Amino acid sequence: DAGVPEGGLRLAVDGDRLNSLVDPEDVTRVRREGDHIVEIGKGLEWYDGFDTGLFLATPGLFAALREAEAEGDTSLSGGVRRLAARGRALALEVGGGFWCDLDDEAALRRAEKALLARLRGKAHDGPVSRWLNRPLSIRLSRWLARLPVTPNQISLFSFGLSLAAAGLFMLGGYPALAAGGVLAQVASIVDGCDGEIARLKHLGSDYGGWLDAVLDRYADAFLLFGLTWHLLHAGGGDAALVAGFLAIVGSFLVSYTADKYDGLMRERGGSRFRIGRDVRVFAIFLGTVLDQVFAVLVLIAAVMNLETLRRLVVCRG
């Protein structure tokens, strides 16, 4: 029982009359009284919603269509109008939901663009995500959406790229180091696609988000370990060991404390200062390309552990 009247239908109606995806020349309009559809048609001057084209109908619709046809009206709206006259056509408000009418190539391109635009500005996106990773990952997702890949497969692929980057770091020498840094940044960009494809294809799942988070923790650790190994084998000594260890621990702790900290900041409604994975990987990218591995490990170690300490204080107060 989805609230369809006996012998009638229920039609999804969009009450957002400013919906920019609607073609005003072509759209069918609806006037309602409460749940009841009272008028429907393309030419309606007084209307309070658009016909989305999504019906849940009983076979009664076919009888109504035949009646309308007998009177010379062969439109779908003709059948609905006859059911509406008997109080058997109800509306379901879907304003705010995504829908669009696809009649031609231009409409398809508009729809694609609108869907992709909805992927921007995820609440947790840090600055590097927002200005570098997200614009590129959205372009990539546009292409990936046509392939039969799942979000979890993308998460695993991105994780594999990070492992390969760590392996390049461990090879030693500047060229491999810089190549690893570029690959780590590419992995971070690809890592945005799992969530985007999940949202585009309605494949989002609690498990998928969690798997991605766990793989990200491993990826972070392997990247930093790769850099530490690189330094140690270049004669970095105990200082490299300590910096690498503190960078790994600090990065973990920032992730470990994120839920609690975000929850508290949401409660307090304050601005959310956030140093996340996007910034970390970008620092690694810059540090390797500039051949400043020790500096970047010290930087990550300092920033991440101080941020953890700051959270311990902020959450207490």
Added chain:
Amino acid sequence: DAGVPEGGLRLAVDGDRLNSLVDPEDVTRVRREGDHIVEIGKGLEWYDGFDTGLFLATPGLFAALREAEAEGDTSLSGGVRRLAARGRALALEVGGGFWCDLDDEAALRRAEKALLARLRGKAHDGPVSRWLNRPLSIRLSRWLARLPVTPNQISLFSFGLSLAAAGLFMLGGYPALAAGGVLAQVASIVDGCDGEIARLKHLGSDYGGWLDAVLDRYADAFLLFGLTWHLLHAGGGDAALVAGFLAIVGSFLVSYTADKYDGLMRERGGSRFRIGRDVRVFAIFLGTVLDQVFAVLVLIAAVMNLETLRRLVVCRG
């Protein structure tokens, strides 16, 4: 407004007539009809609860006590009885809550024992906690409860002990290694006291539990880093480096995935297999005392990463 009737009182009543902390010779009994106390006294044969001695009373009680006194009844129950007769004595059921009547030294000892016994068998306790750490930490908490220390101070003290243990590992040589291992195990035992004192003194807080968890993550990392350092400086080479890194990462990931995994297992009602911090620290203790540092790092690395992998699979299925 705590639901105290005008000019009357509300009395906390324990409906658990099998409460083993109650002295049947001395306790005041109560008979109720709904919320209303209808009879009260030591000798009551028909009763459905015990007077805990906790009142929320209006000054009306004093007037009632004076009335009772005038009639030769100088007991507190005498006053309550007179209020009850006017429907002005209500009960508040507290069955299951902890209370006891302290009249003498023997009762004090019974109460202490009962309070400490309630600290056992925390849901998350692993095997080492249950059989080794908890029995010892409860003895320690019994003594700590007399001092003005807060749970968070105990967490920080235990963290300091772990750092000192890591420092001993890094010193090099077997005696310092073994001493560090013993100290790490002592820190793990002391770490049980923060929660116990919090529960004993009703100082438990969301923040306190979180702080303890964050400090535990740092303590774990420093202990494993100390062992790795120990091995590297004893000529352990890359194998030691890799084993230490994987042990640190695996331990973190097991903690990182604990919430999700526990939540899922609670939902499914299945038995909860759990390798936690208690087992990890105990393995470190054994490994150092037996001078098998590399073996214990490999063991922790293998078990923790395989457990993380197992959770990724279990949570998916």
